[in-house]
Amino acid sequence: MKNGGKNKSVAFIILFGVYDKKMRDYLRSSECTSASICPASSATVQLPLFTKTLNSTHFSSEGQSHTFNFRYKFEKHTVACDTSKTVLDALNTNKIFRNIKKNNQNKEIVIQKSKGAVPRAAVKTDFPCCLIERHELLDISFIKNHGNVATKKETTRRLSFSNESKGFVIFYIKTKGGKKVKRLMKNNELRKKVEDVCVYAFKDDKLNAALRRDGRFINAIFKKQCVLYNLESETKYEMSKTAEHLDGKHFEIIVINDNNQPDSQDFALSDDGTEMNEASAADLKENVDHNEHPINTEQEETQKRTILRAQFKDLLEILKQRENLKNKTEIKKFFRAEYDKSVQSFLEVKKVKQLMKLSDSVCQIRVEGSARGTGFLRFILTNAHVVGEFDPFTRKLSKTFTAVFGYEDLEAKKTRCVPVKEHLAAYYHGNINTETYLDFALLELKDADEMADCPGLLSRYIHGPPPNRGGICIVGHPGEGVKKMDPCFIIGKENLQEAADKHISENVNFIHVMTQQSLAEKWEMHDNQIIYNTCFFHGSSGSPVFDEDCYLIGVHTGGYAYKGENCKTRSIMEYAYSMQPILDSIITQAKKSERSDILKLISEYKSFNLNLEDNDRPTSACMHCISF
Missing domain, CATH: 2.40.10.120 (Thrombin, subunit H)
Structure with a gap:
């Protein structure tokens, strides 16, 4: 369990795809020798927003400009759109939209297109502006956020799309699954709100890569043998196929086999692997704009989980050799022991x-x-x-x-x-x-x-x-x-x-x-x-x-x-x-009932500032009786 005084245990939590500290320590360890796992010259693994190797022609430092409109509660507004940016970038340049978003904090935004093969389909906030038609009207609304998208304002690695839409395809998927699919969308409120979602992909993207990056679909569709069913031609498309010929098509997701797929199929995001070449990494670095409005980090987290899943089989082999584990039962016991340790770490003597x-x-x-x-x-x-x-x-x-x-x-x-x-x-x-x-x-x-x-x-x-x-x-x-x-x-x-x-x-x-x-x-x-x-x-x-x-x-x-x-x-x-x-409710009720003793008590803690008047302050005897 120890080598050179350092704990190199693989944390049990990796089974759920969480990139935790123990995993980082293990990846840095000398025993982690696989070139596909350990970074060559970094103390931490740098995970880009898109893990596939992208041709530099996909990106441009500055795109062309056109306008589109957005509508919120029957009021329409115009937005100037740089085609190299995302739809959220463009919307964030509008002061009215920023106020709308501020008033709907901790909610998930729904953006619906008005044009295309399937009007009223919802796009993600990272949808490229070059795929939005000139003067197109986007309907904006908000739904409960059930934890599927980040709502905190965090600056993330940004990609600038080319102003050419030729490298992309867009296709449409119904939010209600087809045969044997009981639930499809992570946020069930989205299914209630819209009938279809619009997904974009690079032409050489695998379908499973595009859907994982989209982030709105539950993980179960990647574990079962699911296919895209073309509603017009009644043709089935496997998830391992590229998206090149799907532009404008309308699908529903169906299950053709209930059995879980082998790890290699479940974890494989694309044939390009998980590492980026130096040129692509340099291109991405040049396109990081720290002054841009922050967007959600869900895609980045999805890519982290995908990379870890892809590395999981190799890590298991290394673990089996290092710990002399012979079968699945011994592996489970090892992970259970590590999990128990993580529980015990909460119970420090202090x-x-x-x-x-x-x-x-x-x-x-x-x-x-x-x-x-x-x-x-x-x-x-x-x-x-x-x-x-x-x-x-x-x-x-x-x-x-x-x-x-x-x-x-x-x-x-x-x-x-x-x-x-x-x-x-x-x-x-x-x-x-x-x-x-x-x-x-x-x-x-x-x-x-x-x-x-x-x-x-x-x-x-x-x-x-x-x-x-x-x-x-x-x-x-x-x-x-x-x-x-x-x-x-x-x-x-x-x-x-x-x-x-x-x-x-x-x-x-x-x-x-x-x-x-x-x-x-x-x-x-x-x-x-x-x-x-x-x-x-x-x-x-x-x-x-x-x-x-x-x-x-x-x-x-x-x-x-x-x-x-x-x-x-x-x-x-x-x-x-x-x-x-x-506590907010207690404060409101205490003010209404003139319980100055309660108000005084709460105001003593640094977290609250109630601006009490002198005549609201109770005597010391009263204070002694009611501290929480």
Whole structure:
């Protein structure tokens, strides 16, 4: 496992195509000798936006200019278009469009053409301007972004297209798959919005390369034996064929064989290989424009994953030789051991001690003596569904609540039971808007002094959006039992469909149960959700969720649950709601109810600036009672 004092382990996470630190370390190692794997003179692997070797005639530093129009909510605007750029480049030169985009942050843009063989087809933001006709009208709209495209403004490697459209072909694919295809698009909202998408490709591109680069299609179509079915000629085109003769044609994707393809077929992007020659790399370097408006990095990430997949077989052979692994079973055991180590890395002694201290503020919430959920200090923050019924006008609780601290073993000798005041301090259960959902209740202890020695968890909160990856730890009372913790990993929004598909494939007998449950409960995804897999179920609602650095990031709320074998509660995945919208709602309600003590408390933390007036500031005695 070690050589020269350096860990050269291949991380388990590479199985999912993630380019992580262990993989980079391994690629840099002296044992990585394959010329196709190790870069010749770089400390890191440089991955271009397009990995195929491109002829320099495909690019031009400056193109010709023409105009096109875009329409948003019935208003039309004109844009000057440099044909060597992308459609998003052109749109970003328009101030009105930039304002529209700013007002739709964290959403996925949909751009629909009005001309061509299939009008109303949607193009990607990197669609070349040279393929847009003069004075063509593009319809702009926005849909929920389910993690399929990057929304952060990051400067990426840019390509400048030639003003000649002769090197390209464009073809059209229906967003609803054909035979045996249940789901085709990564973002299901796109399927609902448009009937067809328009894909561009270089003439010598393989079809699978063009579709991977497009990035809107689910990975399953590259694992099964799928073909493009020409709706007019009823001809089937294999994914390994080039796109040269597909210009203007209209297809749907169908599955002709359900079996997974061999690694060589699944991973092969093109025959050109994954390395670029020096001339092409130089051309690309010259065309990097750091002053251009940033675009999404989805294509670049797709290419990284494709390169890693292409290298995977060679890496396995090297690994088998180095670790003396003889068969698939031994390989799986090795990767499982590496995975377990990655879980344990979250549990450093320093972090464990910190979590232990923070866990003192986590309590079990009991309703008239029966365990109902989990909460945390100093005001007791928990889920709204834990509280249940109350008077909507006075916010008076209908039952008696108690917060039980220190319930860590069945003997319960060191527990402290603190009564909860009969009125809610804050509460929200439902949609704030189309993208944000809240499920929280803020309870208040009758005697906060009794828990003065416990840390307030709000001090561990940093204002910001919910994370989309990394390790987390949940502390709570699952199953109405003693206090436990569960370290687990966030499922990135771009990987949600794969995670759901994996669970469903492992529980085929219960697909109909899942479907019925999802329809009954209207399972939805919201922007403020943090998704993960955990063993925490009933009784853990309201548990604090910490990130790898022990910062408070959310409140564990529930899961997409159904009844499995022997009526055991199962869940496809679980989720928390992030802290920021919760605290924003608490602040709004505290201002309305003139709870200056709550406002003062929150304003003490650097993440918030509420601009409180002097008469809003509570006395020190009041402050002592209500720190979170």
